[in-house]
Amino acid sequence: MTTVIEARDIALAFGETPALRGASLSVQAGEVLAVMGPSGSGKSTLLHCLAGILVPDAGEVLFDGQRVDRMGEAQRSALRRDRFGFVFQFGQLVPELTAEENVALPLLLNGVRRGSALAQARPWFARLGLDGLERRRSGELSGGQAQRVALARGLVARPQVLFADEPTGALDSLTGEQVMELMVTSAREQGTTVILVTHEPRVASYADREAIVRDGQARTLSAGSVAP
Numbered sequence: 021m022t023t024v025i026e027a028r029d030i031a032l033a034f035g036e037t038p039a040l041r042g043a044s045l046s047v048q049a050g051e052v053l054a055v056m057g058p059s060g061s062g063k064s065t066l067l068h069c070l071a072g073i074l075v076p077d078a079g080e081v082l083f084d085g086q087r088v089d090r091m092g093e094a095q096r097s098a099l100r101r102d103r104f105g106f107v108f109q110f111g112q113l114v115p116e117l118t119a120e121e122n123v124a125l126p127l128l129l130n131g132v133r134r135g136s137a138l139a140q141a142r143p144w145f146a147r148l149g150l151d152g153l154e155r156r157r158s159g160e161l162s163g164g165q166a167q168r169v170a171l172a173r174g175l176v177a178r179p180q181v182l183f184a185d186e187p188t189g190a191l192d193s194l195t196g197e198q199v200m201e202l203m204v205t206s207a208r209e210q211g212t213t214v215i216l217v218t219h220e221p222r223v224a225s226y227a228d229r230e231a232i233v234r235d236g237q238a239r240t241l242s243a244g245s246v247a248p
């Protein structure tokens with residue numbers, strides 16, 4: 021197994037509030053890892069450090085052997101754009117753009133020409149059960165549809181790692197399970213590693229492995245909760 025991304029003993033405080041206190045975690049290429057733990061334990065902060073959104077005060081973050089914590093903002097931003105995909109709790113689609121333009125966005129930001137970006141975006145609509153919704157804007161989509169569009173946007177550029185922070189948190193449980201199933205299946209098909217923050221054990225059951233964050237520290241449980 022190859023480690024794709026790793027946190028080594030990272031600490032981060034927001035002013036007086038310690039969010040991470042010596043958290044370590046390593047994620048293998050191609051695996052789906054669920055990050056669980058109580059509210060306020062540091063899950064999102066850990067995800068943001070792994071993704072190069074936040075820089076820890078101490079410790080190391082490595083992606084493909086490179087020290088992410090030593091990179092400048094421009095380099096981290098390029099890393100996020102070129103190698104990572106993101107899905108958040110509330111899809112955060114750009115409301116002025118159509119669904120297919122939203123999906124194509126990471127490709128457009130990577131310099132792919134519009135025609136080609138839209139051509140790569142379109143197959144995702146059939147794959148995620150969104151046929152016919154290509155031209156809708158986010159205000160004209162249901163929560164589950166919008167989240168599937170956000171998922172397609174997260175995966176369209178075939179990122180090495182998809183970071184998902186409570187991707188089903190705003191959905192009812194049936195819709196949430198459909199989104200999870202699509203996320204895990206699509207990521208596995210293209211070999212994308214998934215790091216998924218969730219409160220919900222049912223959501224975590226789609227993962228290969230779980231990491232538990234408590235009081236700013238992480239520990240990983242061995243495999244055993246493989247997708248049904």
Ligand SMILES: Nc1ncnc2c1ncn2[C@@H]1O[C@H](COP(=O)(O)OP(=O)(O)OP(=O)(O)O)[C@@H](O)[C@H]1O
Nearest residue numbers: 034037038039057058059060061062063064065066
């Ligand atoms: N931008 C911020 N400014 C100040 N404090 C913050 C900030 N972000 C997080 N914190 C604090 O850091 C700690 C960890 O927060 P974090 O969001 O990582 O936890 P979490 O486990 O993801 O929580 P939840 O499950 O409720 O989303 C909490 O005490 C939180 O209040």
